[in-house]
Amino acid sequence: MSAEKCLAKGSAAPGPVPKDYIRVYSMRFCPFAQRTRLVLKAKGIKYETINVHLKEKPEWYLKKNSFGLVPALETPAGEVIYESAITCEYLDEVYPEKKLLPSSPFAKAQQKMMLEHFSKVIPYFYKIPMDRKKGEDVSGLEAELKEKFAKLNEDLVNKKTKFFGGDSITMIDYMMWPWFERVEAYQVKQFLDGNPELKKWTELMLQDSAVKATMFSPDAHKAFFKTFLDGNPDFDYGL
Amino acid sequence: MSAEKCLAKGSAAPGPVPKGYIRVYSMRFCPFAQRARLVLKAKGIKHEIINVHLADKPEWYLKKNPFGIVPTLETPAGEVIYESPITCEYLDEVYPEKQLLPSSPFAKAQQRMMLEYFSKMIGYFYRILSGRKNGQDVSGLEAELKEKLSKLNEDLVNKKTKFFGGDSITMIDYMMWPWFERLEVFELQHCLDGTPELKMWTERMLEDPAVKATIHSIDAHKAFFKSYVEGKPDYDYGL
Numbered sequence: 001m002s003a004e005k006c007l008a009k010g011s012a013a014p015g016p017v018p019k020d021y022i023r024v025y026s027m028r029f030c031p032f033a034q035r036t037r038l039v040l041k042a043k044g045i046k047y048e049t050i051n052v053h054l055k056e057k058p059e060w061y062l063k064k065n066s067f068g069l070v071p072a073l074e075t076p077a078g079e080v081i082y083e084s085a086i087t088c089e090y091l092d093e094v095y096p097e098k099k100l101l102p103s104s105p106f107a108k109a110q111q112k113m114m115l116e117h118f119s120k121v122i123p124y125f126y127k128i129p130m131d132r133k134k135g136e137d138v139s140g141l142e143a144e145l146k147e148k149f150a151k152l153n154e155d156l157v158n159k160k161t162k163f164f165g166g167d168s169i170t171m172i173d174y175m176m177w178p179w180f181e182r183v184e185a186y187q188v189k190q191f192l193d194g195n196p197e198l199k200k201w202t203e204l205m206l207q208d209s210a211v212k213a214t215m216f217s218p219d220a221h222k223a224f225f226k227t228f229l230d231g232n233p234d235f236d237y238g239l
Numbered sequence: 240m241s242a243e244k245c246l247a248k249g250s251a252a253p254g255p256v257p258k259g260y261i262r263v264y265s266m267r268f269c270p271f272a273q274r275a276r277l278v279l280k281a282k283g284i285k286h287e288i289i290n291v292h293l294a295d296k297p298e299w300y301l302k303k304n305p306f307g308i309v310p311t312l313e314t315p316a317g318e319v320i321y322e323s324p325i326t327c328e329y330l331d332e333v334y335p336e337k338q339l340l341p342s343s344p345f346a347k348a349q350q351r352m353m354l355e356y357f358s359k360m361i362g363y364f365y366r367i368l369s370g371r372k373n374g375q376d377v378s379g380l381e382a383e384l385k386e387k388l389s390k391l392n393e394d395l396v397n398k399k400t401k402f403f404g405g406d407s408i409t410m411i412d413y414m415m416w417p418w419f420e421r422l423e424v425f426e427l428q429h430c431l432d433g434t435p436e437l438k439m440w441t442e443r444m445l446e447d448p449a450v451k452a453t454i455h456s457i458d459a460h461k462a463f464f465k466s467y468v469e470g471k472p473d474y475d476y477g478l
Contacts, residue, residue, distance in 0.1 A: 081348045083355050093344035105332035109320045116322050 006235045008053035013060030017076045022047045024087075025061065025072040027054055027235055029224040031178030032084040033071035034214055038174040039088045041210035043098045053235055085115060088171060100171040111165060111172045114155075118176050121148045125179050125186045132187070133229055146191045153195035162204055169208055177205050185221035245474045247292035252299035256315045261286050263326075264300065264311040266293055266474055268463040270417030271323040273453055275310035277413040278327045280449035282337045292474060324354060327410060339410040350404060350411045353394075357415050360387045364418055364425055371426075372468060385430045392434035401443055408447055416444050424460040 006027065007014075017023045024040065026033040026049050040047045052061050057068045065072045065082045072082040073090065081090050092101050101108050124145040132138045155164065164172045180202050183189040192199045205211050216224075220238055227234040245266065246253075256262040263279060265272040265288050279286045291300050296307045304311045304321045311321040312329065320329050331340050340347050363384040370377040394403065403411045419441050422428050431438050444450050455463075459477050466473040 075345075079345050081345070081352070083352060086348050086351045086355070089351070090344050090348045093347070105329050106314075106318050106320070108332070109325050109329045112325045112328075113320070113322060116325070 004049065004051055005239055006051035006053040007058050007061075008056040009058055011058050011060075013058070014050055016078065017048070017074050019076050020046055021076065022091075023050060023074040024048075025050050025052050025065070025070050025074070027051055027070050029216065029221065029228075029233075029235070029237070030054075030070055031182065032069075034178040034181075035084045035175055036071040036073065036087045036091070037214045038177065038210045039091050039100060039171070041213045042100060042169070042174065042208075043091060043095050045091065045095050051235065055233065085175070088175065092171065100169075100174065102165065102170065107165075111170065114164060114172045115175050117151075118172075121145070121152075122179060124148065125182065125188065128188060129186050129225070129229060142188070142191070145188060146194075149191050149195050149198055153198040156197040156201060163201065169205075173201075173205060174210070177211060180205070181211075181215055182221050182225070184218040185225040243288065243290055244478055245290035245292040246297050246300075247295040248297055250297050250299075252297070253289055255317065256287070256313050258315050259285055260315065261330075262289060262313040263287075264289050264291050264304070264309050264313070266290055266309050268455065268460065268467075268474070268476070269293075269309050270421060271308075272310035273417040273420075274323045274414055275312065275326045275330070276453045277416065277449045278330050278339060278410070280452045281339060281408070281413065281447075282330060282334050284330065284334050290474065294472060294474075324414065327414065331410065339408075339413065341404065341409065346404070350409065353403060353411050354414050356387075356390075357411075360384065361418060363387065364421075364427070367427065368425060368468070381427070381430065384427065385433070388430055388434050388437060392437040395436040395440060402440065408444075408449075412440075412444065413449070416450060419444070420450075420454060421460055421464075423457050424464045 014023075022040075022045060024033070024036050024047055026037060028051060037049070039045075052058065052070055054068075054070065062068050064074065064080050067082060069082065071084055071087050072080055073087050074080050081087050089101070092099060101111060124141055128138050128141050128145065131141065161167050163169050164176070179186075183192065192202065206215075216238075224234060224237045227237065253262075261279075261284060263272070263275050263286055265276060267290055276288070278284075291297065291309055293307075293309065301307050303313065303319050306321060308321065310323055310326050311319060312326050313319050320326050328340065331338060340350060363380055367377045367380045367384065370380060391403075400406050402408050403415070422431065431441070445454075455477075463473060463476045466476065
């Protein structure tokens with residue numbers, strides 16, 4: 001995990017990426033950027049991390065990635081890749097050791113379909129705590145998230161596997177993990193109750209070395225998320 | 240192009256997909272389904288089309304694809320693949336003739352990033368259409384769409400190529416085409432004024448055999464679109 005403070009507007013642009021390395025532009029608490037960092041760790045890729053201030057974005061960063069979001073990858077040749085799913089697929093294609101995506105086109109398509117399903121679940125993690133903060137009634141949203149967790153649980157039950165792509169961790173597990181790491185901070189941990197296979201999956205994920213290398217504790221996530229909800233995210237919290 | 244009327248609720252489930260074929264569940268006027276049909280044609284893949292009534296979906300279809308949308312692919316083995324980009328990538332991986340995606344991981348990532356950029360543009364088309372329907376002032380949205388189209392134009396100018404992935408048609412051209420085919424119908428043709436390279440690209444696309452094989456006339460699009468806006472989409476218009 002990078003101990004580097006984030007670079008903001010006015011900061012000097014970093015130099016080129018050293019040969020044999022790949023660079024990831026990240027933010028320590030960003031779940032999307034964690035996807036890329038998980039893949040980098042899991043595949044044992046040599047990389048360096050530059051954290052970006054997401055509210056005061058450096059001009060040099062917007063030149064590299066006009067969307068201005070993280071994660072983004074940069075190669076020694078200056079090639080820039082962004083969008084978390086695209087970065088992860090790119091890494092799996094370029095670095096052949098420890099393939100995270102299955103080789104069969106159908107199994108690959110199944111992972112992409114699962115990712116698409118999960119993309120519809122992600123907004124609930126934000127909407128529930130944000131609406132709750134505004135004093136709105138979130139019981140409807142919570143019921144819907146509970147149902148989505150139940151579907152994920154059912155998937156594991158039907159497959160009879162420990163992870164979503166089989167009995168070893170594959171790409172889809174890493175793509176979904178970051179939001180489950182934050183269930184306490186998002187105040188949705190209780191919805192794992194009644195979904196024993198999903199709960200077991202989270203416990204297995206917590207034993208994975210890439211997860212251990214990139215995770216933050218529930219308390220750190222809670223502290224960061226509070227600053228995020230208050231509109232003044234402390235990207236360097238804990239440093 | 241399929242001459243088959245769409246199957247609705249209560250219809251008998253179709254039999255298995257014949258060996259040597261792949262099936263696409265489609266709707267004749269759907270731009271997302273057209274993506275899959277363009278790829279099938281461009282790659283010369285033996286396929287059969289079943290059109291689905293999207294306002295009165297057959298129960299057997301919802302069992303295959305719980306999202307109930309088109310396009311969806313089905314193989315003789317009963318494997319089901321959905322979401323238009325996932326179907327297109329699957330086809331390119333399974334059928335090696337006439338590769339539409341480049342082989343280099345970075346060039347592939349560039350196509351995926353372009354698709355992501357374009358996906359944000361698609362939203363504008365629909366928001367403008369529904370805004371007009373509700374009698375809202377859509378000039379702001381049109382201005383934003385024009386700006387995004389200029390960025391696409393700039394991309395062609397910078398690349399100095401005939402198509403978005405080089406001097407031959409590649410996947411990204413097919414992924415974007417269906418909305419350009421419908422610009423006149425959406426009354427957004429004027430948004431191409433000031434984007435001459437993009438205009439020329441549309442003219443080149445109109446000469447492509449896969450486009451010619453899947454295209455509908457402006458009048459057919461207009462008639463379908465009218466029925467769609469009026470809330471009673473005539474999926475079988477023209478049959």
